[in-house]
Amino acid sequence: MDKKVLIINTGGTIGMVPTDNGYAPKKGALLAEIEQIRDLNSDRMPAWDMIEFDPLLDSTNVRYEQWNMIAKVVAKKYAKYDGFVVLHGTDTLAYSASALSFMLENLDKPVVFTGSQIPLCEIRSDGRDNIITSLMIAACGVVREVCLYFGNSLYRGNRTTKYSADDMVAFSSPNYPALAKAGIDIKYSKAHVLDKGFEIKGELELTEIKECKLGVIKVFPGVQFGLFKPIVQEMDGLILETFGTGNIPTYDPALTELINEAFRRDTAVVVCTQCPQGSVRLGAYEAGSALVDAGAISGFDMTTEAAVTKLSFLLSRGCSFEAIRTLMEMNLRGELSK
Numbered sequence: 595m596d597k598k599v600l601i602i603n604t605g606g607t608i609g610m611v612p613t614d615n616g617y618a619p620k621k622g623a624l625l626a627e628i629e630q631i632r633d634l635n636s637d638r639m640p641a642w643d644m645i646e647f648d649p650l651l652d653s654t655n656v657r658y659e660q661w662n663m664i665a666k667v668v669a670k671k672y673a674k675y676d677g678f679v680v681l682h683g684t685d686t687l688a689y690s691a692s693a694l695s696f697m698l699e700n701l702d703k704p705v706v707f708t709g710s711q712i713p714l715c716e717i718r719s720d721g722r723d724n725i726i727t728s729l730m731i732a733a734c735g736v737v738r739e740v741c742l743y744f745g746n747s748l749y750r751g752n753r754t755t756k757y758s759a760d761d762m763v764a765f766s767s768p769n770y771p772a773l774a775k776a777g778i779d780i781k782y783s784k785a786h787v788l789d790k791g792f793e794i795k796g797e798l799e800l801t802e803i804k805e806c807k808l809g810v811i812k813v814f815p816g817v818q819f820g821l822f823k824p825i826v827q828e829m830d831g832l833i834l835e836t837f838g839t840g841n842i843p844t845y846d847p848a849l850t851e852l853i854n855e856a857f858r859r860d861t862a863v864v865v866c867t868q869c870p871q872g873s874v875r876l877g878a879y880e881a882g883s884a885l886v887d888a889g890a891i892s893g894f895d896m897t898t899e900a901a902v903t904k905l906s907f908l909l910s911r912g913c914s915f916e917a918i919r920t921l922m923e924m925n926l927r928g929e930l931s932k
């Protein structure tokens with residue numbers, strides 16, 4: 595095959611080895627494993643090179659610095675390769691895939707994130723198929739956006755969430771259909787892939803993420819919002835995981851005070867739902883009206899992963915409070931539907 599893909603190995607279970615303290619990444623271990631996979635050298639596969647991060651990380655330790663590292667590699671090598679496969683731990687994979695989708699504007703090549711639940715060095719590893727199929731998807735170029743391949747499904751990266759700690763189908767895309775299913779053939783759902791005719795407005799543009807002071811508060815029965823007041827004052831942005839369509843308890847005026855205070859300080863308050871599936875509809879219930887009155891921003895059907903990384907992206911771009919409010923509620927990379 596006359597295609598070239600760059601594999602970016604950031605760490606994660608796929609290339610881990612057992613240690614006295616449990617699985618941990620080890621330099622060179624992944625390359626040694628994949629060099630033994632005969633399929634990867636078939637002439638029906640793309641040619642590939644690999645870049646390995648140093649240090650390799652368990653993705654629990656991935657932060658904005660690693661998002662910047664991945665995005666910078668893609669931007670630097672963009673012209674040389676037809677597509678990119680990012681090997682990543684599953685724990686924060688949905689955050690990284692979401693972040694990259696915002697950071698890489700005008701992307702017109704596939705960036706496929708994948709990993710595995712069982713390391714390649716163990717029997718029954720799911721890493722073998724995940725890596726082979728991801729390479730094929732990255733070379734094929736039908737889906738030219740940041741996506742995530744895992745457990746036979748290809749999803750839009752910023753629509754995903756880690757759904758199972760032990761199932762081989764570890765990810766779901768609760769509010770958007772799969773972009774492809776890998777059965778005997780890889781069947782793409784072209785109707786759901788981003789329409790690049792509309793998306794591409796110029797050269798690839800990279801926005802690096804800066805450290806942002808964000809908070810995520812999950813509402814629960816009995817939550818005392820007053821407890822959060824001292825930390826909310828320090829935040830650049832707050833994401834509220836509310837009940838249902840964007841409802842909050844009304845027994846405690848502290849939340850409205852908190853949001854009013856946040857708005858006085860130009861701190862964005864974004865309302866997401868803690869339901870695994872569905873959308874925020876602010877104002878649908880009286881119990882959510884305080885959020886509307888206080889000027890909270892609707893996250894619609896964005897995952898918390900997408901909301902956190904989108905807010906980080908907009909803050910890193912230096913957007914004004916008004917621009918953040920408008921853009922958070924706008925569909926930038928296929929991350930939300932209204």
Ligand code: ASP
Nearest residue numbers: 606607652653683684685
């Ligand atoms: N803790 C691991 C990580 O996120 C889990 C995995 O890769 O599946 O790196």
